[in-house]
Amino acid sequence: MAGLAVKTALGLAHLGKKWAPSIIKELQSGEKRYFQLRSAIDGISEKMLAQTLRELERDGLVSRTSYPVVPPHVVYALTSPGTACAYHLALLVDCIENHEYSLCN
Numbered sequence: 001m002a003g004l005a006v007k008t009a010l011g012l013a014h015l016g017k018k019w020a021p022s023i024i025k026e027l028q029s030g031e032k033r034y035f036q037l038r039s040a041i042d043g044i045s046e047k048m049l050a051q052t053l054r055e056l057e058r059d060g061l062v063s064r065t066s067y068p069v070v071p072p073h074v075v076y077a078l079t080s081p082g083t084a085c086a087y088h089l090a091l092l093v094d095c096i097e098n099h100e101y102s103l104c105n
Contacts, residue, residue, distance in 0.1 A: 015089060019044050019052045024086045031077035061085055
């Protein structure tokens with residue numbers, strides 16, 4: 001059981017990073033290219049977007065598909081576990097937004 005608690009803590013640590021929820025939310029509507037994510041997420045730097053996408057890909061929540069064309073065509077999408085996390089993450093965000101006053105005071 002301790003192994004599950006450690007995995008849960010690690011998973012929450014990744015999902016709780018500043019930009020991960022925004023990226024996951026954007027990918028809920030379907031696959032996106034890097035520049036589409038960059039344009040849609042206000043305030044994210046190219047470095048943080050690239051780093052967070054790599055972490056989410058490593059964690060199995062986001063897939064990266066590269067097409068062998070010139071110029072390179074790369075798309076990002078949620079995996080099956082990523083889609084499940086997105087659903088639950090959206091519920092959590094709704095809860096936080098609905099109780100913002102009581103949580104922040």
